[in-house]
Amino acid sequence: MSWRAEAEAYAREHYPREACGLVVIFKGRERFVPCRNQAQGEDNFIISAEDYAEAEDMGEVVAIWHSHCNIGPEPSEADRVSCERSGLEWHIYAHPVDRWHSFIPSGYKAPLIGRQFQPPTLDCYALIRDWYAEERGITLPDFDRADGWWLRGGNLYLENFGKAGFVAVSDGPKNGDVLLMQIASPVPNHGAIWLEGDIILHHLHGRLSSRDVFGEYFRKNHTHTLRHAPRN
Secondary structure (H helix, E strand, O other), rough: OOOOHHHHHHHHHHHOOOOEEEEEOOEEEEEEEEOOOOOOOOOOOOOOOOHHHHHHOOOOEEEEEEEEEOOOOOOHHHHHHHHHHHHHHEEEEEEEOEEEEEOOOOOOOOOOOOOEEEEOOOOHHHHHHHHHHHHHHOOOOOOOOOOOOHOHHHHHHHOOOOOOOEEEEOOOOOOOOOOEOOOOOOOOOOEEEEOOOOEEOOOOOOOOEEEEEEEHHHHEEEEEEEOOOOOO
């Protein structure tokens, strides 16, 4: 049986939840390695770190595979962004439409405005990271997070803003400052970039990223203003 046939069978086994796996070179041939999907929900995937490490012990990882359920095999924005980060070829098998799509890194960058919300690859913190990379040439660290982390005991913004080189300020906001907000959450769970003129760039849960006026709704939920000031 070919590795593609094995992958198709694995997709059918886990339908309607996305399945995932790796392609490795083992004894001179491509071999499919099924992996556990540790993502929340049915329409996303996160390959188990343990399974990835075991696949690397078997041979060279040359591709990442996952399934789409009830849609075509065309990659989402998050798929394209993740492909770039991985530096590997990606394969998508769509079930039950029974179609494949393969693609390789091509320099794709998700637009700052109008990107889809697909956590954790594309969320409010991902937008902040991308803005700082594109506008300031600053690479901010990434942090492991699951969708809805603020409802599962997480407090990621307050626990990590210092590690990312930010300090809380009270003399702003100024261009490039990060505004934290607490939206239907026990802790600050939303970040936005201040662009002056009462305009913010942000990515609300379930919406496209956008520029918006920093109006009453956002003001009443604002908790902290952060400024990037890394230590020398």
